[in-house]
Amino acid sequence: MIPTRHAPDGRVISSVSAPWLQADMLEAARIRPGHRVLEIGSGGYNAALMAELVGPAGHVTTLDIDPAVAERATRLLSENGYDQVHVVTADAEHLPTGVVPNGGFDAVVVTVDTWDLPWIDALAEGGRLIAPLRLYGYHWAIGFTRDNGALHSDEPLIVCGFVAMQGDGAWQTNRRAVPGTGVHLSWEDGTPLPVDQLAPALAYEPTVTRTNITVRGQEPFDALTLYLAGALPGFCRLEVDPDGDNQVLNPPPQHWPGAAIVRGPSLARLATERIGDGDDGKGLYEFVVHGHGAQGDVAAQEMAEQVRHWQRNHRGARCPLITARPTADCAPADTDHEPHVFAKKHTRITVDWPIVPSSAAQLTDPGSCSAR
Ligand SMILES: C[S@@+](CC[C@H](N)C(=O)[O-])C[C@H]1O[C@@H](n2cnc3c(N)ncnc32)[C@H](O)[C@@H]1O
Structure with missing residues (x-):
């Protein structure tokens, strides 16, 4: 460029x-x-x-x-x-x-x-x-x-x-700061949720829910993020001020805003934990979910279950299929959250995830939806 x-x-x-x-x-x-x-x-x-x-x-x-x-x-x-x-x-x-x-x-x-x-x-x-x-x-x-x-x-x-x-x-950012924490949450297609109530939850050590699902050091997992965005109500992207004084998250999300969900005064966010060097020496990581707040562990289990569902059913898929229909041709949605449907101004976007049996899903296959 x-x-x-x-x-x-x-x-x-x-x-x-x-x-x-x-x-x-x-x-x-x-x-x-x-x-x-x-x-x-x-x-x-x-x-x-x-x-x-x-x-x-x-x-x-x-x-x-x-x-x-x-x-x-x-x-x-x-x-x-x-x-x-x-x-x-x-x-x-x-x-x-x-x-x-x-x-x-x-x-x-x-x-x-x-x-x-x-x-x-x-x-x-x-x-x-x-x-x-x-x-x-x-x-x-x-x-x-x-x-x-x-x-x-x-x-x-x-x-x-x-x-x-x-x-x-132009894209209007829906980015909200959790007061005193250096944490920002962004919403895209759903209704932004209040965030002020999350400040106390972020002040405490999180619970950690393990998924037993691994990812290689330089393997992109943007398809998983898209999957979670469609699967989980209250989904948002989480980032921290790179040089803020109030860094409460350890480890902080790296490179990209991380996947997170808000459940009232509690929050869960996807993180990775290094568990080895991997075949290529670039590191092998496990997806873990950090839960913050009184119901943080419940939210973390909910997100971890979706990570496992993606692993079992969709990780080996070639790619999700995207359909865009003019909003004027679509019936109004019954609820705020329709799984894997993103409501835009002119169109409604549906993401269909082909099911690929887990035997065909390769734990370390980056898939074709890769960053370039
Ligand atoms: C990446 S450049 C285009 C590159 C060009 N097509 C090429 O291949 O070399 C993107 C262009 O989109 C234009 N742009 C941004 N918003 C626009 C809009 N709402 N309508 C039309 N053009 C827009 C910008 O002015 C900019 O020149």
């Missing part, structure tokens, strides 16, 4: 994506000669590659919210002989009238992190949509096909990272 534009606070707000990711996403989009393609988030180079793929009979539109990015893309495309690419300045949350061709695009490639998928209507039936969709803190580059008005994933998920969506579709 090469940064091309920064916000006044130093954040990268535009970049040229890594070539391997551009190639993977273009391949997943299955672009053919004659296709009409929309790229959301412009740069120029990727749109030029798309123009090569669709050929003279096809058409490419690239759209960016930032007039400076759109101007640069227009100039670079023109200088390199790609005047036929249509560059549009707009917020992708509201595609301007006239941008969507009759019958919809054959492919929409989203190159900016997105929490929702408001583009189902812009896609032709059978068309492809590739997007880095935000599900509980991770962005998964997901390839979907539109079928009967809904999007269905059919490719392995890749954990990836783009710059954040701006404008009306």
Whole structure:
């Protein structure tokens, strides 16, 4: 990734994506000669590659919210002989009238992190949509096909990272601080819960519930986090101030915000404990669950049981299947928590976990839903 534009606070707000990711996403989009393609988030180079793929009979539109990015893309495309690419300045949350061709695009490639998928209507039936969709803190580059008005994933998920969506579709963080502890809890798709009452629970040593499930030192377990997010009501991501004075968690969550659940004044969180060096010397860890507060051990057992369920039934699965349906087509949910359903603004996302008998599940197989 090469940064091309920064916000006044130093954040990268535009970049040229890594070539391997551009190639993977273009391949997943299955672009053919004659296709009409929309790229959301412009740069120029990727749109030029798309123009090569669709050929003279096809058409490419690239759209960016930032007039400076759109101007640069227009100039670079023109200088390199790609005047036929249509560059549009707009917020992708509201595609301007006239941008969507009759019958919809054959492919929409989203190159900016997105929490929702408001583009189902812009896609032709059978068309492809590739997007880095935000599900509980991770962005998964997901390839979907539109079928009967809904999007269905059919490719392995890749954990990836783009710059954040701006404008009306920007992700609004639901991050709450537990007073005096340096601990922050974030909610994504469910209703954020109160957190002030957790401060006393975090002041005490936690109970530790063992799972007997292991993970290698550098093995990603983002699929487990996604599974827990869908399985457990009150799920949230937990992180600590890296240099706060009130570090109450030992060990603190590493690298990524950890998985946690809130149960009134109690909390449980997923941690790993080193139990050996592993075959490759990079460490072998056991998933353990720390429980805080009067009911912390009960919450920890609830989470540990879901870790074991994932191990027994889903860890060996190639990948979960993701379906996105327009919210307008879905019946209102009966309860706040429908297992493995994430309610967004425009869509309802359902995650289906294929069952793979435990004999086929490999304890140390990283699976295909791996970070890259
Ligand atoms: C990673 S860059 C695009 C990279 C480019 N497609 C490439 O492959 O080189 C993401 C772009 O998305 C744009 N963007 C952010 N929010 C947007 C929105 N709501 N609508 C349209 N573009 C947006 C940013 O201005 C930024 O230029």
